[in-house]
Amino acid sequence: MFPSGSPRSLSLVFLLGMASQGISCPSRCSCQYLEVNCTGQQLQEFPVDIPLDTRQLILAANNVSYLPPVELSFLADLVYLDCRKNFLGDDLDFTFIGVARLVYLDLSFNNLSQVTFSTFSHLLSLVVLKISDNPNLVAIEKDAFANNTWLRHLDVSRTGLTFLDTSTVRDLPNLRLLGLSDNLWHCNCSFLDFITWMMESDVHFPDADNITCHTPAGLRALRMPAAEAQLHFSCLTQLHKQDYVFLGLVGFCIFLAGTMAAWLAGVCVVIYEAHASKGEEEEEEEEEEEEEDTRGPRLRALLLRGRARHRPRPGSLLIPAPSRRRSAPR
Template identity: 30%
Template sequence: MLLPAWASSNGGIPEQINQGPLEVLGCWFSLCAAESFFACPSSCKCNNSSLEVDCSGLGLSSIPSDIPTNTRTFLFLNNKLSTLPGPVFSNLSALQRLDLSNNFLDQLPQTIFSDLGNLTELQLRNNSIRTLDKDLLQHTALLRQLDLSINGLAQIPSGIFDDLPALRSLSLRSNRLQSLDRVTFEPLVSLQQLQVGDNPWECDCNLRDFKHWMEWFSYRGGKIDQLACTLPKELRGKDMRMVPMEMFNYCSQLEDENSSIVLDNPGPPCTKGSPTPSKTKSGPEPEVEPSVVCPQKQRYRPVSVRRAIGTVIIAGVVCGIVCIMMVVAAAYGCIYASLMAKYHRELKKRQPLMGDTEGEHEEQKQISSVA
């Protein structure tokens, strides 16, 4: 009978053997199975109690293939990972926390997280991710924390957060986002913290509806950092929540104009740059239908905001001038009234003197007539 490695060095049989060979062999096999069940990958650090595998800062360009299947936390920070094969996490269904921050990922396969049904925290901070598939997170319903900061995201696809009712914290800081759609964030009923700072926000009509959602999110107790406008220049550095809604009154007018253009031009959609029919030299020329002119879609430009601000400034200046003129007219009237009152007082003082001189002249006339 072969003895296990923990047998006594002097060749003696341990006391457990006396209790029964089957029991001893069962303990030995269970010990070997436990050790193989959580075998740490080479060069990585593992914690058997928390079932954590840490492969951070090793300069690796690929995920190790021998990660234990019962791993709950996998850390892969500060490496050189640039691509993720589709089935790389297929055997890690027990994974709860995944951190791939500070790598060189530029895109994520659509099904990369489809087998991680128990995932609660996903860290993708400081990569080069430019686009996200709308079905990327559809199998991670237990996700509570998602960090997509410091990437190259220019837009967030609608529907990507539809299957995340438990998400509480979301970070989109330091990307290239210019606008967001409120419909994308409405399914996040458990969201408590949202970070959207350090993005080139364009505070125009495209961001108006998201402004409404931010105000509602703050009203129900959610925490959101400053969404500072980059454009237009008049609003640069100002928090979008502090911009008055009157600045976006022109948006409704533009929407009405666009809808009227669509109603006035029924028929097949036009295409830009459609090739013109070539003319043939022989034969009668076919009648060419008038080309459908594509109406240029009006873009919500910040110039309308500048016009609104200019109108307010001009109205203020005109009102100020009118007020000054009214004050000047009132002052002139007061001065004129005081001068006229003074003139009348002087006139009343002179009236008795003028009456005495006339009496003296009459007496002199009577004396001269008597003489």
């Protein structure tokens, strides 16, 4: 019996590695235990006969222009893929759907022109992504790395990028290193939010001295801290022609709304006054009618009383009152 950690276990591991190597190995490639290295072999296509248990695949410095998703999906245990210095282009969407365990991916020095959500969305364990030195790379979608929450190292240096949305990198909770140097950054007011995030972030930016503005001409070769100060002044303290137009439209809308509100208020007041005066007139008419209704019986009663006073009593004689004559003066 051999104790744990004995030469027997080491020899078993060695034999397994030799067996894996002996099963298959692409021509012009070297195969060691769980590693296939095809660097600089002028390969035109993705190599075949790669051992299925390969963990590390190096295809650097070849002429490969296409990565077949089906062949890659056979390498379910692959964690390291180096494809730098090839001719890989735009057809990378859904390419890595079968290598979900991939931790390291190097696609630098290729012909990438854009990165979409579908490019790396299946690489949930990705930690290092290098897509630098792709001069045709001009666009990275806002949610391109939305599923790569474990990403710690991202390099997009020396590409054709002029703009990068802040949320693209800000929403990566584990990001620690971000390469942005020697790009064609267009430092306008839309880019100010990204520059401000750079100044306030804890992320490390290697070669920070070469992270400069390319356009406009007034900010060319200006480093990001100085560009931030310039943009703060020009974007947040000064008004441009479109700003005045916007403020004019807002003022006109406020004036129009105030005029309409005043007109509606006036109409409501007139309607209310008319209704109130009509109600008062109706009340006055009702009061007059009530007074007339009560005044008629009272007048009749008064007339009857007056007649009763001047009517002679029965059995009495009416003796005319003697007339008084004035005596003529003598």
